[in-house]
Amino acid sequence: MSERFAEIASRLALTAADLHVRGWLLGTSGNLSAVVGREPLHLAITPSGVDKGELQADQMILIDDRGCVLGDGGAKPSDECPLHIRVVKERGAGAVIHTHSVWSTMLSDLYFEDGGLAIQGYEMLKGLHGVKTHEHREWLPILENSQDMLALADRVADNLRQYPGTHGFLLRRHGLYTWGDELRQAKRHVEILEFLLETLGRTRLISMNSSA
Amino acid sequence: MSERFAEIASRLALTAADLHVRGWLLGTSGNLSAVVGREPLHLAITPSGVDKGELQADQMILIDDRGCVLGDGGAKPSDECPLHIRVVKERGAGAVIHTHSVWSTMLSDLYFEDGGLAIQGYEMLKGLHGVKTHEHREWLPILENSQDMLALADRVADNLRQYPGTHGFLLRRHGLYTWGDELRQAKRHVEILEFLLETLGRTRLISMNSSA
Amino acid sequence: MSERFAEIASRLALTAADLHVRGWLLGTSGNLSAVVGREPLHLAITPSGVDKGELQADQMILIDDRGCVLGDGGAKPSDECPLHIRVVKERGAGAVIHTHSVWSTMLSDLYFEDGGLAIQGYEMLKGLHGVKTHEHREWLPILENSQDMLALADRVADNLRQYPGTHGFLLRRHGLYTWGDELRQAKRHVEILEFLLETLGRTRLISMNSSA
Amino acid sequence: MSERFAEIASRLALTAADLHVRGWLLGTSGNLSAVVGREPLHLAITPSGVDKGELQADQMILIDDRGCVLGDGGAKPSDECPLHIRVVKERGAGAVIHTHSVWSTMLSDLYFEDGGLAIQGYEMLKGLHGVKTHEHREWLPILENSQDMLALADRVADNLRQYPGTHGFLLRRHGLYTWGDELRQAKRHVEILEFLLETLGRTRLISMNSSA
Numbered sequence: 001m002s003e004r005f006a007e008i009a010s011r012l013a014l015t016a017a018d019l020h021v022r023g024w025l026l027g028t029s030g031n032l033s034a035v036v037g038r039e040p041l042h043l044a045i046t047p048s049g050v051d052k053g054e055l056q057a058d059q060m061i062l063i064d065d066r067g068c069v070l071g072d073g074g075a076k077p078s079d080e081c082p083l084h085i086r087v088v089k090e091r092g093a094g095a096v097i098h099t100h101s102v103w104s105t106m107l108s109d110l111y112f113e114d115g116g117l118a119i120q121g122y123e124m125l126k127g128l129h130g131v132k133t134h135e136h137r138e139w140l141p142i143l144e145n146s147q148d149m150l151a152l153a154d155r156v157a158d159n160l161r162q163y164p165g166t167h168g169f170l171l172r173r174h175g176l177y178t179w180g181d182e183l184r185q186a187k188r189h190v191e192i193l194e195f196l197l198e199t200l201g202r203t204r205l206i207s208m209n210s211s212a
Numbered sequence: 213m214s215e216r217f218a219e220i221a222s223r224l225a226l227t228a229a230d231l232h233v234r235g236w237l238l239g240t241s242g243n244l245s246a247v248v249g250r251e252p253l254h255l256a257i258t259p260s261g262v263d264k265g266e267l268q269a270d271q272m273i274l275i276d277d278r279g280c281v282l283g284d285g286g287a288k289p290s291d292e293c294p295l296h297i298r299v300v301k302e303r304g305a306g307a308v309i310h311t312h313s314v315w316s317t318m319l320s321d322l323y324f325e326d327g328g329l330a331i332q333g334y335e336m337l338k339g340l341h342g343v344k345t346h347e348h349r350e351w352l353p354i355l356e357n358s359q360d361m362l363a364l365a366d367r368v369a370d371n372l373r374q375y376p377g378t379h380g381f382l383l384r385r386h387g388l389y390t391w392g393d394e395l396r397q398a399k400r401h402v403e404i405l406e407f408l409l410e411t412l413g414r415t416r417l418i419s420m421n422s423s424a
Numbered sequence: 425m426s427e428r429f430a431e432i433a434s435r436l437a438l439t440a441a442d443l444h445v446r447g448w449l450l451g452t453s454g455n456l457s458a459v460v461g462r463e464p465l466h467l468a469i470t471p472s473g474v475d476k477g478e479l480q481a482d483q484m485i486l487i488d489d490r491g492c493v494l495g496d497g498g499a500k501p502s503d504e505c506p507l508h509i510r511v512v513k514e515r516g517a518g519a520v521i522h523t524h525s526v527w528s529t530m531l532s533d534l535y536f537e538d539g540g541l542a543i544q545g546y547e548m549l550k551g552l553h554g555v556k557t558h559e560h561r562e563w564l565p566i567l568e569n570s571q572d573m574l575a576l577a578d579r580v581a582d583n584l585r586q587y588p589g590t591h592g593f594l595l596r597r598h599g600l601y602t603w604g605d606e607l608r609q610a611k612r613h614v615e616i617l618e619f620l621l622e623t624l625g626r627t628r629l630i631s632m633n634s635s636a
Numbered sequence: 637m638s639e640r641f642a643e644i645a646s647r648l649a650l651t652a653a654d655l656h657v658r659g660w661l662l663g664t665s666g667n668l669s670a671v672v673g674r675e676p677l678h679l680a681i682t683p684s685g686v687d688k689g690e691l692q693a694d695q696m697i698l699i700d701d702r703g704c705v706l707g708d709g710g711a712k713p714s715d716e717c718p719l720h721i722r723v724v725k726e727r728g729a730g731a732v733i734h735t736h737s738v739w740s741t742m743l744s745d746l747y748f749e750d751g752g753l754a755i756q757g758y759e760m761l762k763g764l765h766g767v768k769t770h771e772h773r774e775w776l777p778i779l780e781n782s783q784d785m786l787a788l789a790d791r792v793a794d795n796l797r798q799y800p801g802t803h804g805f806l807l808r809r810h811g812l813y814t815w816g817d818e819l820r821q822a823k824r825h826v827e828i829l830e831f832l833l834e835t836l837g838r839t840r841l842i843s844m845n846s847s848a
Contacts, residue, residue, distance in 0.1 A: 018265065022235075023446075027551040027616035051608065053442065100548060102623050106630065123357055123386035124312060127239040133359045134385065145547055147557045173558065174547035184263065192239035199314050205630050206318065206417050230689065234659075335781055335810035336736060339663040345783045346809065396687065404663035411738050418742065418841050447658075451763040451828035475820065477654065524760055526835050530842065569759055571769045597770065598759035629842050 008034045008044045008183070009060035015097070015187050016052040024099040024194060025052040030175065031078035034095040034183045035088060041065040045084060047075040065089070082153035083177065090160040093179035095186040100175035103197040108142050108170035110204075116141040116170075119196050127192040128167045129185060139163055140193070142170045168193050220246045220256045220395070221272035227309070227399050228264040236311040236406060237264035242387065243290035246307040246395045247300060253277040257296060259287040277301070294365035295389065302372040305391035307398040312387035315409040320354050320382035322416075328353040328382075331408050339404040340379045341397060351375055352405070354382045380405050432458045432468045432607070433484035439521070439611050440476040448523040448618060449476040454599065455502035458519040458607045459512060465489040469508060471499040489513070506577035507601065514584040517603035519610040524599035527621040532566050532594035534628075540565040540594075543620050551616040552591045553609060563587055564617070566594045592617050644670045644680045644819070645696035651733070651823050656688040660735040660830060664688065666811065667714035670731040670819045671724060677701040681720060683711040701725070718789035719813065726796040729815035731822040736811035739833040744778050744806035746840075752777040752806075755832050763828040764803045765821060775799055776829070778806045804829050 012032050019025050030052060033045040044060045046052070062070040067081045078084070084096045111117040119125065120137040128138065141159050146152040156177075159169060167189055168178035178193055180186035224244050231237050242264065245257040256272045258264070273289045274282040277297055281289060290296070296308045323329040331337065332349040340350065353371050358364040368389075371381060379401055380390035390405055392398035436456050443449050454476065457469040468484045470476070485501045486494040489509055493501060502508070508520045535541040543549065544561040552562065565583050570576040580601075583593060591613055592602035602617055604610035648668050655661050666688065669681040680696045682688070697713045698706040701721055705713060714720070720732045747753040755761065756773040764774065777795050782788040792813075795805060803825055804814035814829055816822035 023619070026619045027548060027612050029548055029551055029616075051612065100619070102619065102626060105546065105548070105623050106627055109627070110630065121385050122317065123383065124239060124241055124317070127241055134357055145558055171547070173545050188239050188263065192241075195235070195238045195312070195314065199317050201626075201630065202314060202413075203318055203321070206322065206413065333809050334741065335807070336663060336665055336741070339665060346781055400663050400687065404665075407659075407662045407736070407738065411741050414738060414837075415742055415745070418746065418837065447831075450831045451760060451824050453760055453763055453828075475824065524831070526831065526838060529758065529760070529835050530839055533839070534842065569770055595759065597757050625838075625842065 005036050005044055005060075005062060006057065008036055009057040011183050012044060012046060012060055013055050013057045015183060016046060016055050019097070019099060019187070019190065020052040022101075022194075024101045024190070026100065028052065029100040030098050031080055031084070032095070032097050032183075032186075033078075033081070033084040033088075034186075035093070036062065041085070041088065042070065043081070043084060043088065045077045045081055048078050049076075079149060082149045083156055086153045086157045087160070087177065087179050090157055091179055093186070094181045095183040096177065096179045097183075097186045097190050098175060098177045099190055099194065101194050101197070103201045104170060104176040104194065105173055107197050107201055108172045108174065108176075110201075112142050112144075112172050114142075117200065119200065122196060122199070124192055124195055124199075127188055129180060129189070138196075139166060140168055140170060141166060142172055145172045145174045217248050217256055217272075217274060218269065220248055221269040223395050224256060224258060224272055225267050225269045227395060228258060228267050231309070231311060231399070231402065232264040234313075234406075236313045236402070238312065240264065241312040242310050243292055243296070244307070244309045244395075244398075245290075245293070245296040245300075246398075247305075248274065253297070253300065254282065255293075255296060255300065257289045257293055260290050261288075291361060294361045295368055298365045298369045299372070299389065299391050302369050303391055305398070306393045307395040308389065308391040309395075309398045309402050310387060310389045311402055311406065313406050313409070315413045316382060316388040316406065317385055319409050319413055320384045320386065320388075324354050324356075324384050326354075329412065331412065334408060334411070336404055336407055336411075339400055341392060341401070350408075351378060352380055352382060353378060354384055357384045357386045429460050429468055429484075429486060430481065432460055433481040435607050436468060436470060436484055437479050437481045439607060440470060440479050443521070443523060443611070443614065444476040446525075446618075448525045448614070450524065452476065453524040454522050455504055455508070456519070456521050456607075456610075457502075457505070457508040457512075458610075459517070460486065465509070465512065466494065467505070467508060467512065469501045469505055472502050473500075503573055506573045507580055510577045510581045511584070511601065511603050514581050515603055517610070518605045519607040520601065520603040521607075521610045521614050522599060522601045523614055523618065525618050525621070527625045528594055528600040528618065529597055531621050531625055532596045532598065532600075534625075536566050536568075536596050538566075541624065543624065546620060546623070548616055548619055548623075551612055553604060553613070562620075563590060564592055564594060565590060566596055569596045569598045641672050641680055641696075641698060642693065644672055645693040647819050648680060648682060648696055649691050649693045651819060652682060652688040652691050655733070655735060655823070655826065658737075658830075660737045660826070661688040662736065665736040666734050667716055667720070668731070668733050668819075668822075669714075669717070669720040669724075670822075671729075672698065677721070677724065678706065679717070679720060679724065681713045681717055684714050685712075715785055718785045719792055722789045722793045723796070723813065723815050726793055727815055729822070730817045731819040732813065732815045733819075733822045733826050734811060734813045735826055735830065737830050737833070739837045740806055740812040740830065741809055743833050743837055744808045744810065744812075746837075748778050748780075748808050750778075753836065755836065758832060758835070760828055760831055760835075763824055765816060765825070774832075775802060776804055776806060777802060778808055781808045781810045 031046045036042040061077045087096045123134045178189040243258045248254040279293045335346045390401040455470045460466040491505045511520045547558045602613040667682045672678040703717045723732045759770045814825040
C-alpha cells in the first residue's frame, strides 16, 4: 500500500501543477484526491492551504472514509474532504478533482436559478466517460455554496443520486467538481468541462452580437 | 522506414504537447498524423483517448490507407483516421492536424448556416502555403458533425474537391482540420488558422461596440 | 542576516518569474519586497527597470525604512519603495507584491468614481488571510495614481488606516498592491485578487447579455 | 564582431521563443533584428518562414543596410528587413521587434480611419523609453498594409519623421513594430504596447456595459 500511496501522491502533485498553470487552482484553491484502497476506503488528498504550483508528493495526506488523517504528520487535509469521500462512495470514483476557474465561477452564478446547465451538441462531450456521441445532453447541476461541509456533502450525495448520469457539478460562485475511474480520467473530465464552460460562456457573450 | 517512423513519431509527440499547452487539444481531444510512406500509403497517427500533454513517441500507431493497424501493439488509432486518410489522398498532404479550440468550436456554429466563413485582408494569411498577399480570400468550409466517420470522410472528400484551394475546414461544434506538405507546415497552419479564428471571433464581439 | 537575505532574494526571484509568466509583471512593471529584519526595518526589494522574467536573486536590493540602499552595488530599488515601506509599517506585513494586470488596470478605472469595489459571495475570498466564509465582503479601495511617491505613500497609509480590514488596494489605471505575513501569503493574495478582478470584469461584460 | 554576432543571435532566439509562447509570433509570423555594427550598418535578423518557438541562434542572418545577406548560408532573411533597416536608421534603434498579436491586429483595423490611436493616462506607459509620467500621451500611428516592402518602408520612414516621439506603429490588420536602444528595451516595449492594446481593446468592449 505504501508504494501505491507514493505513486498516487506523485501523480496528484503533477496533475495539480498542470492545472495550476492553466489558472484553475489559483491562490491555493481547489483540491484533488485519489483512492488508495477500497476496503477500508483510503484516500490520498491534497493538503489544505498549499500553493498547487509548488505542491510536492510527500505533502499528500492519507485519510479514511470519515476524513480522519492516517499516520503521523501535522498537515491538515482539504476542508472539502467530505465532498470527495461522498463522490467516491456515490459514484465509485477512483479520483476526484475540484477546480476554481473564472468561467466555472461565472456560469455557476449565471445559471444558478435554473438549477444547472445543459451542455449538448459538442464533440468535446465524447471525452466524458461513457458518452458516445456529440448529441449527448450533459446536465451539470449547480448547488448553493456553503461553509457547512457535512451538510453540503449530504446535498451533493442527494444530487448525485437524483442525477445518476452526471460527470460533475458546480458549486455556486465556487467551482467545479468532477471525477473519474482513476486520476487520468478525472483530469480529462476537468479539461473537457472547463473547455465546455468557457465555450458556453463566450457563446452567450457573442450571441447578442450575432446580427453584426 | 522504421527509423523514419521513429523520427516522425517523435515530432508528432512534440507537436501534440505544444498544441496541448495552448489549450487546443484538451481532454484527449484532437489528433495528428504524418505520412511515413506513399506507396503503399502508411501513416503515423496519434492513439485514441490519450492525454496530448503526456503522449510519447512510442505510442504512435502505424496504419495503412484503410486505417488498419500495422504491426503489433494493442493500441487503437484515432477514430477519425478515415478523415486523415482522405485529406492525405485528396490534397497530397504529408501531415494532418485536427484541433479543438474554444474559438473554432464557437465559430463553426455561428457561421454554420453560411456553409463556411471567409477570411480576407489579414497579413497572417500569408503564412498559409502558397498565399502571397494579405488580400487573399480564404474560404474555410464548415461541415455538419457526425459519428459516422466513413460517411463524414466522404463528405470531407467531396468538400475538398469542391473547394480545391482551401487550407482547412471546420466540423460544426467540433473543431478544425488543417494539413501541410509536412508536419511543420501543418502546425504552422494550425497556429495561423486558430489565430485568425480568434481574431474574427473577437472582432465580431467588439464590432457592436464600435461607436463607443 | 546575510543568509536570510539570500534565501528571501531567491524566493523573490522565483515569485517574480512566476507572476511574469501570467502576464502580471510585463514590461519591467510591478515590484516585490519582503522583510529581512524588523528592528531596524530592512527590506529586500526588486530593482527598478528589470525584466521580471529574467530577474536573478543577486539583483535584489536591501533597503532601510527610509528607502536608502544598504551595502554597495549601483542598482536602484523600485521607485515605489515608499509604498512598500508604508504597507509593511501599517499592516505589519512581511511581504508586499505590486502587479500590473489588464483586468486590475481596467477595473481600477471603471470603479474609480465609487472609491473602490466590493467583492462578496465568492468562495475564492476564503483564500484571503483571516477570511472564513464566502459571505465575506472585501472592499478593495482605488486611489488616484501619482508620480509623487511620497505623497502617494501618505495617501496609501491614510487609506490603510481608514479601512483596517483590507487585503489590497488598486492604483487607478496602474495596478494592484497586496501583501501577506510572508511572501507565500502575499503571492496567494495576488492570485486570489487577480482571479476575482477578472471574474468581476467578465461578469460585468456578460451581465448585459443575460437575457440571451 | 563574430563573437558579438553570436551573442546577439543567441539573445534574438531566446526573445523570439519567449514572445512565441505568448502567442505574439504564431505561424512563423513576426521578425526580430538587432544591430551588430554601425559603420557599416550590420544587422542580425531572424530568417523568413521559421517557427519562432524552434528558432536557434545559428539560424540568424547577418545583413547590410541594403538587406543583402553577408556571408554564406542559403537562408533568406525576413521579407520585412527593409522596414527594420529604416527603423534603425530613422530612430538610431539598436533592435527592432515586429509581433502579430490578436489585439494589435484588431485595433489596427478598428482605429485605422483615425490614422492611429492615442494611449494616455496609464502607468504602464512609463516603461516606454524616456516617458516619465502616466499622463504621457503616446500616439501609435496605423499605416495601411502592403506587400511592396520598399514602398512601405518609405511610408514608415515618412511616418517616423512626422511623429518623432513615437515608440512604435501598427500596420493595418498586420501587427506591431517597436524598437529600443538594444534588444532588452525593444522586448520591454513589445510587452508594454501589447499590454496596453489589450487593455484598450477590452475597455472598449466593456465600456458599452458600464451602466450594468
